[in-house]
Amino acid sequence: MPTISINNSQKLNLSPLKMPERLLLGPGPSNAHPAVLQAMNTTPVGHLDPTFLALMDEIQSLLRYVWQTENPLTIAVSGTGTAAMEATLANVVEAGDGVLIGVSGYFGNRLVDMAGRYGAEVKTINKPWGEVFSLDELRAAMATHRPRILALVHAETSTGARQPLEGVGELCREYGCLLLVDTVTSLGGVPIYLDEWGVDLAYSCSQKGLGCPPGASPFTMSARAMEKLQQRSSKVKNWYLDMLLLGKYWGSERVYHHTAPINLYYALREALRLLAEEGVENSWQRHQRNVEYLWENLESIGLTLHVEKQYRLPTLTTVRVPEGKDGKAIASKLLQDYNIEIGNGLGELAGKVWRVGLMGYNSRPESVDQLIAAFKEVLK
């Protein structure tokens, strides 16, 4: 049958997969709960199988619970957190829409780049990396720019800062503006009340506070955001992430859209089940308790934390690299000699901080003890 001779130049002769066992204390992924890996390992069914459609309903309901929202359109996007991020902008931004973005870290900048690609008139409000915006600062920027959408990063993974959101939803309603919030590093680990806070669009990922492998990403939109989507004068510039189409697959119509990453949905369902079993408020408290234990321990070995205490994230901590030390070399040593991953600084903070995540299944005192013991050795 082959009519043309086969080119074997790219053919590799490999052994079965062997990967090192790492303790993942970087900005994500974090290690998944063993029960989650086990669920993922289940033989797949089809994406239109009645048992799979029922599982999708469970995912939707549990995502609403962990986000504290009643939004009907609350789903998992078939991609990583960045795909869900893109989905929020792709669905509501039309060319010429004013979008105001709070930039105090890498992910604020990513929102700027993305929104621009969808034709938004982007304005920014800026802060040094590691700080947050006050409600007054946001109010002043809203009055100046009068955007259609305000986008903020709840948990800035590049800085470890938590942006307070109380009052921002009311502000947006005053100005007839949608509120879009990045909850990638907060969902499951940091208190979130989407409906109470008046958030209209949010996205997250699976591999941080939810303790699941990456690849299927939470997305939600409010009735106000849905209205803007339905009133668009042009189609969403992204077929894969078009919520009018996806809503028909996740909703009661069950119209085929794409083949879902079945096994990742298995994993996500199990991760969400475990989180509901624990209780989301208990998970928030666990993350806070363990991160405070981390902070004490880091300070006790002479390290300095980058963010002011009241705005620090319970999921991700930025630690200043001591003067004269090579942060990147130390992180490599932790990885190679101790099988512990921590993150290096990004952007403005490159070389200046490490990023230590304590998220989902990894938010345990043992993770802290293991890291501190290794840190003591490599900082000698």
Add this chain to the structure above:
Amino acid sequence: MPTISINNSQKLNLSPLKMPERLLLGPGPSNAHPAVLQAMNTTPVGHLDPTFLALMDEIQSLLRYVWQTENPLTIAVSGTGTAAMEATLANVVEAGDGVLIGVSGYFGNRLVDMAGRYGAEVKTINKPWGEVFSLDELRAAMATHRPRILALVHAETSTGARQPLEGVGELCREYGCLLLVDTVTSLGGVPIYLDEWGVDLAYSCSQKGLGCPPGASPFTMSARAMEKLQQRSSKVKNWYLDMLLLGKYWGSERVYHHTAPINLYYALREALRLLAEEGVENSWQRHQRNVEYLWENLESIGLTLHVEKQYRLPTLTTVRVPEGKDGKAIASKLLQDYNIEIGNGLGELAGKVWRVGLMGYNSRPESVDQLIAAFKEVLK
């Protein structure tokens, strides 16, 4: 810590995941090889871990092998096949570009919808569902429309027809046009020679001929396509799928872009390893041998195949629903009573055919025997 009372209305109290064991003989997903599921179950490492970067290189090389291409930019997109499909158009289409699309099934229509969203001037050439285009027909359409891109579906999953591609690349070069090919249902199971055929852009999925769970999807582009990307006057309208950014993560620069679906890459690497071990030409022959066994058996129980023999796919067969029978009810019965999934017809063929896949790990005589035995019972 929780300052607002928790809304438990969406909290479900679930048991651990339990899914039925299905034999997946629909249009995909197909069952994954047990070794692939096992690899996927490996504890994740980070997406910038040196061991993970090495694994990405292996995936790239093996994808080039199964596609028979030397394209440097050959990667796995972090999403399902539809995301990789979107990536081909998003990267090379600029507003006003003429795109000629061969439509003889559902996926041709999807290309039309997608390309339009990126601002293409879309023209189509059409055939009844189940037929293919001759080179002369394509030549005539090229002369009329003189497009920048010609898009064809190599293996139309909605009809079971295989579009011959010999000579199409030369035709495209004559007209200074890029050739874009959907290989979702062909990669790994149907002979493909991307470089020999002069294909400039191709995409596929993991859950069909490669025998891997869905969620990480092959994408490749030639130097000619890369040139068009580099000469764009505007940014790619899709940050997640921008190959200038993704190329820096998959290439030697290793610049962070997004968190890859780590465990799916493990699975994909194992699926590709097994395919290389078998030899891609042996896999093509196995698919052909088993599908011929399927065809004989289907005909022996009185069923009629929809596509003319020489254009039938070895991966997916469309079977006419006998007069007076309810195709959907029969497929449901196969699923519920025999745990066998087959697909129903889509679009023009809805209600008229079933779609039977024999792909990847499932392309075995036992799959055929199991299906035929069940078919005999339900058709009584």
